[in-house]
Amino acid sequence: MVYWRIIRKSYRRNLQYRLSHLINNVASSIFGLVFIAIWMGVLRGKAVHGPYDAETMACYIAICQSVLWVTTFMSPGLNVQVGVRSGAVSLDMIKPVHYLWYTLSQEFGRLLYNACYRSLPIGLLLGLAVGFSFPSDPLAYLLFLLSLLLAAYVGMLLFYLVGISSFWTTEVRWLHLILLSLVFGFGGQMIPVDLMPGVLGQLAPFLPFAAMIYYPVMNWLELAPVYSIGVQLLWAVILTVVALAVTKQARRKLEIQGG
Amino acid sequence: MIEAVHIGKSFYLSPENKGRFASVRTLFSREQREVKAVDDISFSIGEGEFVGYIGPNGAGKSTTIKMLSGILHPSRGEIRIGGYSPQKDRIQVASRIGVVFGQRTQLWWDLPVKDSFEILQAMYKIDSRTYRRSMELYQELLDMREFLDTPVRKLSLGQRMRADLAAALLHDPPVLFLDEPTIGLDVVAKTRIRAFLKEVNETQKKTILLTTHDMDDIEQLCKRIIVINHGKKMMDTTLDDMRRQIGLPSLIQVEYRQPPSLGAELAGIERLELSGNVLSVHFDKGKISSPRILAEVAGWGEPLDIQMKEPGIEEIIRLMYR
Amino acid sequence: MLYRKLIAASLRSQMQYKMNFITSAATTGMIMVLDFVILSAILHRFNDVAGWNIYEVGMLYGISSASVSLYRLFAPEVNDFEKYVVHGEFDQMLIRPVSPLLLLLTRNLDLSRIGGIVQGVAVLVLSLAGLAREGADLLWLIVFSPIAIFSGGVIYFSMALSSAALSFWTHQMRDILTFTIYAPANASNYPISLYPGWLKWLFFTALPIAYMNYLPMLALLGKGGGWYYPLLAPVAAATALFLALTFWKIGIRHYHSTGS
Numbered sequence: 154m155v156y157w158r159i160i161r162k163s164y165r166r167n168l169q170y171r172l173s174h175l176i177n178n179v180a181s182s183i184f185g186l187v188f189i190a191i192w193m194g195v196l197r198g199k200a201v202h203g204p205y206d207a208e209t210m211a212c213y214i215a216i217c218q219s220v221l222w223v224t225t226f227m228s229p230g231l232n233v234q235v236g237v238r239s240g241a242v243s244l245d246m247i248k249p250v251h252y253l254w255y256t257l258s259q260e261f262g263r264l265l266y267n268a269c270y271r272s273l274p275i276g277l278l279l280g281l282a283v284g285f286s287f288p289s290d291p292l293a294y295l296l297f298l299l300s301l302l303l304a305a306y307v308g309m310l311l312f313y314l315v316g317i318s319s320f321w322t323t324e325v326r327w328l329h330l331i332l333l334s335l336v337f338g339f340g341g342q343m344i345p346v347d348l349m350p351g352v353l354g355q356l357a358p359f360l361p362f363a364a365m366i367y368y369p370v371m372n373w374l375e376l377a378p379v380y381s382i383g384v385q386l387l388w389a390v391i392l393t394v395v396a397l398a399v400t401k402q403a404r405r406k407l408e409i410q411g412g
Numbered sequence: 413m414i415e416a417v418h419i420g421k422s423f424y425l426s427p428e429n430k431g432r433f434a435s436v437r438t439l440f441s442r443e444q445r446e447v448k449a450v451d452d453i454s455f456s457i458g459e460g461e462f463v464g465y466i467g468p469n470g471a472g473k474s475t476t477i478k479m480l481s482g483i484l485h486p487s488r489g490e491i492r493i494g495g496y497s498p499q500k501d502r503i504q505v506a507s508r509i510g511v512v513f514g515q516r517t518q519l520w521w522d523l524p525v526k527d528s529f530e531i532l533q534a535m536y537k538i539d540s541r542t543y544r545r546s547m548e549l550y551q552e553l554l555d556m557r558e559f560l561d562t563p564v565r566k567l568s569l570g571q572r573m574r575a576d577l578a579a580a581l582l583h584d585p586p587v588l589f590l591d592e593p594t595i596g597l598d599v600v601a602k603t604r605i606r607a608f609l610k611e612v613n614e615t616q617k618k619t620i621l622l623t624t625h626d627m628d629d630i631e632q633l634c635k636r637i638i639v640i641n642h643g644k645k646m647m648d649t650t651l652d653d654m655r656r657q658i659g660l661p662s663l664i665q666v667e668y669r670q671p672p673s674l675g676a677e678l679a680g681i682e683r684l685e686l687s688g689n690v691l692s693v694h695f696d697k698g699k700i701s702s703p704r705i706l707a708e709v710a711g712w713g714e715p716l717d718i719q720m721k722e723p724g725i726e727e728i729i730r731l732m733y734r
Numbered sequence: 735m736l737y738r739k740l741i742a743a744s745l746r747s748q749m750q751y752k753m754n755f756i757t758s759a760a761t762t763g764m765i766m767v768l769d770f771v772i773l774s775a776i777l778h779r780f781n782d783v784a785g786w787n788i789y790e791v792g793m794l795y796g797i798s799s800a801s802v803s804l805y806r807l808f809a810p811e812v813n814d815f816e817k818y819v820v821h822g823e824f825d826q827m828l829i830r831p832v833s834p835l836l837l838l839l840t841r842n843l844d845l846s847r848i849g850g851i852v853q854g855v856a857v858l859v860l861s862l863a864g865l866a867r868e869g870a871d872l873l874w875l876i877v878f879s880p881i882a883i884f885s886g887g888v889i890y891f892s893m894a895l896s897s898a899a900l901s902f903w904t905h906q907m908r909d910i911l912t913f914t915i916y917a918p919a920n921a922s923n924y925p926i927s928l929y930p931g932w933l934k935w936l937f938f939t940a941l942p943i944a945y946m947n948y949l950p951m952l953a954l955l956g957k958g959g960g961w962y963y964p965l966l967a968p969v970a971a972a973t974a975l976f977l978a979l980t981f982w983k984i985g986i987r988h989y990h991s992t993g994s
Contacts, residue, residue: 173909180912186933187921194784194928195776327761334765343772350775423992478993483828485990499990506831518826523743534739535832 155250156258163262171270178271182278185218188343189283205345209374211283216370217342219276222267224304224365225336229329230316231260231309237319246404253400256316257309264305286374293375296382300372303385308365310392311336317396320403341367361388413587413619414457414480419489420643421450421475449475450486451643457636459586460617462609464634466624472643473623477591480621481511493587507536510580514592517576519564525575526560529582536583543582550578553608570601577608581618588612588620594629606632662697663721664705665690672713681705689716736832740840762849766799770857773923786925789868790955792861797879797947798922800854801886802915803847809891810844813915815898816907824989835895835982854883865955875954878964885967886922886946890915892974893941899978899985918943945970 192210233256236242246252288294315328340362349357357363364385371377424444450472457463467473478484480491482498482505491498498505519528533543551557554574559567573593594602610633612618630637637654639647668689680700685692695705777788806813818824827834858879866872893914901907922943926934937944945966952959
């Protein structure tokens, strides 16, 4: 099937950089260690808040850093804006594959590569530093995998929407930064979503950003709320509908206006 | 003015490793392969000379220019520009040379051309009187008034090249290095730039070193030619001598409706190559003119398409070693 | 004189993209606010970090944030230096009768970083107000803050310049920056005492961020530490700058040998 081939090619294309990436993983791990240290400092000598004692928090941060490479550190705009700027997008749109799936497949190949060469090593390094935490129930592994895939999918769609906005605006750089801030802010990267105070704490678990980071991590820790997969699925469906509609609009714009 | 004494430039590359941990091995490998981009070249260019520096791709032309302008330091040998060394006296040499890279602009991309000039005036400490005089002169010669206020990114290639040339000459340097200045330009633009360079060289006695792949550039501008290949100097002679030695090779390609019947050999035609319906006529422009050739070959069949080509430097080098 | 002209030119070229400037400034401001909201959320929940209360952490955060933004305001081309080495654009810097570093610094200013400086100063002001309410003596804190921010800016610049110099050999810089700028920038928002031994050691030596806010605040907030700690900030900045410039010159010499 053509999409599988695109995914494979994309995976292979990223392989050539693996040496520099492996070195970079050490740098990323340091980031993780910094965050963990901060939390250790925060939690030292305090009563346990919810399920988060020092160890669990450390694991939370460690798994977060690992998961980020599959669900959040994607090509800005999925590189759609690059094609728009160079004009290559017109060629891409007349290919006999649907542009949305084509773009997602390319990125998914890269995410598979990231899973092997980024998430795994970083998870390993951080695990060595703070201890490993594995799910006890085999069902939990499956749940985690499902959650992770949904998280990656939701993430890809959000990035795609940023990228395809380049059909109407010129610079997506700022939109991309806004998205990243929202993801990092409300997705649970720095602070678990259920610990957020006030209105934030009530809203955030239902935003797509939590679907990208918080839920997969919590599923691994077997601490996820029952509705986690449900929220992820809901956003997956909503965003798919939106993405398809926007793609159609973009194609129409291309046909009318040319390059 | 420009002295190069036995200059050489070697780069050391790690050999490509194959195998499982190839990239890791390369990181730790101490083996290095020496690549001599420039291998013992010497020449001396006097004030007011206009020299063409030609050779096939990879011959070492750009590397030489980079060494002369101070970007690279030679691995061996010495360079003197107006008595100064680009390595030891970079700043002095920088104020005495003008450099134009055909592929890249030296100007500030988003600003009007005029702004770039004003910045350069401050940078090279040009006093207002000299600045005004230069601006008037080059504006006139290069007809820049129409686009002085246009941002550089909006200029056409021809306009940008003119602006780059003026910018390079603004501080009145005695020496000019031009790396493929006419590349990508149409015939009109090329003619205008060539006229400008000729004027600047003859009137102001500027020493110019020009690298190019365009033989017409050479023919019209350079009185002296240095040919290099594989980092070594092959030939250092005047244009006339080169003409005498190897002629001025030229090429006309004619595509006929059907394979032509070749007529009598004319003096001046080096050789004919027939491939299907396409006839390549290699001739010496010094011995026979293009119109004459065209008149002849038109009668050999029914021409569908005629192209005049300048054979590459490779052809010239090939001819040198006949 | 020349510096002024070059800066004016780069400002003018940015003004060409007016809309972009407004959105970028607004976005940066928004991002930084979000950043701080998260921090506040954590501290609000947990009251203090290793014995530093929210206002004391705020002092660290404000100085750190403003310092990084100051560096990125004035030296965006150093941050993005990778493209010069990889695409051979550095050649152009070497044919002018001025130092390549000056050309690099004047090529561009990242005005959107003003948002970051404003945010850092705002946090600083709020923290000072909080400390005042707790009865602290603000005089030396206020006097020292601008020195800290300036020293911090120089320290970040030095780390970035060293990374740029390193890229003359490694031909890439973005990954190195994660080590030398992005991770330390995050880490210096909090007390250095939080971090494991080897990391702490790093922040006192190769990545000297401890001197710009942590050590001075130890002294000024009465948490221990010698009276001379605040003086270490400009000293560390000057030392770091000197070392960075030396390394940079060595890097240029290497570039003269090997090109791009």
